[in-house]
Amino acid sequence: MKKMISVAVLLAVSTSFSAQAADTMLKLPIAGAMSANDAEKRLGDSVKFYFAGQPTPTVLTQIASDKTSQRTNGFGKSAEKACNWVFLSAMLALQNRAHDLGANAVVNIVSNFNNVEMASATEFECADGALMAGVALKGDFVKIAQ
DSSP states (O other): OHHHHHHHHHHHHHHHHHHHTOOEEEEEEHHHHHHSTTHHHHHTTSSEEEETTSOOOOEEEEEEEEEEEEEEEOTTSOHHHHHHHHHHHHHHHHHHHHHHHTOSEEEEEEEEETTEEEOOSSEEEEEEOSSEEEEEEEEEEEEEOO
16 A cells, blocks of 8 residues: 555656646747857858748758757756757757758758747747756758858
8 A cells, every 4th residue: 555655646746847847938039049158159150040031042052951959958047048058059060960961051940849840030949948948950951152
């Protein structure tokens, strides 16, 4: 009997923790994230980034489409600070992938958390949880005229 009560208590506690750990989806400005954490300097200009809805230069070659999902420790940080940090991580992952593929641009970038797209030229989506923050991005890797 004690064992059954212990199991019931553990189940109740774990259920309440998982409910509290649910992510809050935030929409934050791309411009704010790009001005935080030295993002523009760290990304440099070897790869150009164009979010969905932004005008893009002429695409010479479509190379591939891919996605990235990054998470960071959000404990003790404001949601905005954690989200801006993980946004930079996601952009650096896209940049690294572009270099690997020989692309000089990533176009049609959309937020893609849990494979649910949110397209915006001015905002990105961030999942802010009690301990972690996450940003997932998806884009097309291309060569553009420079």
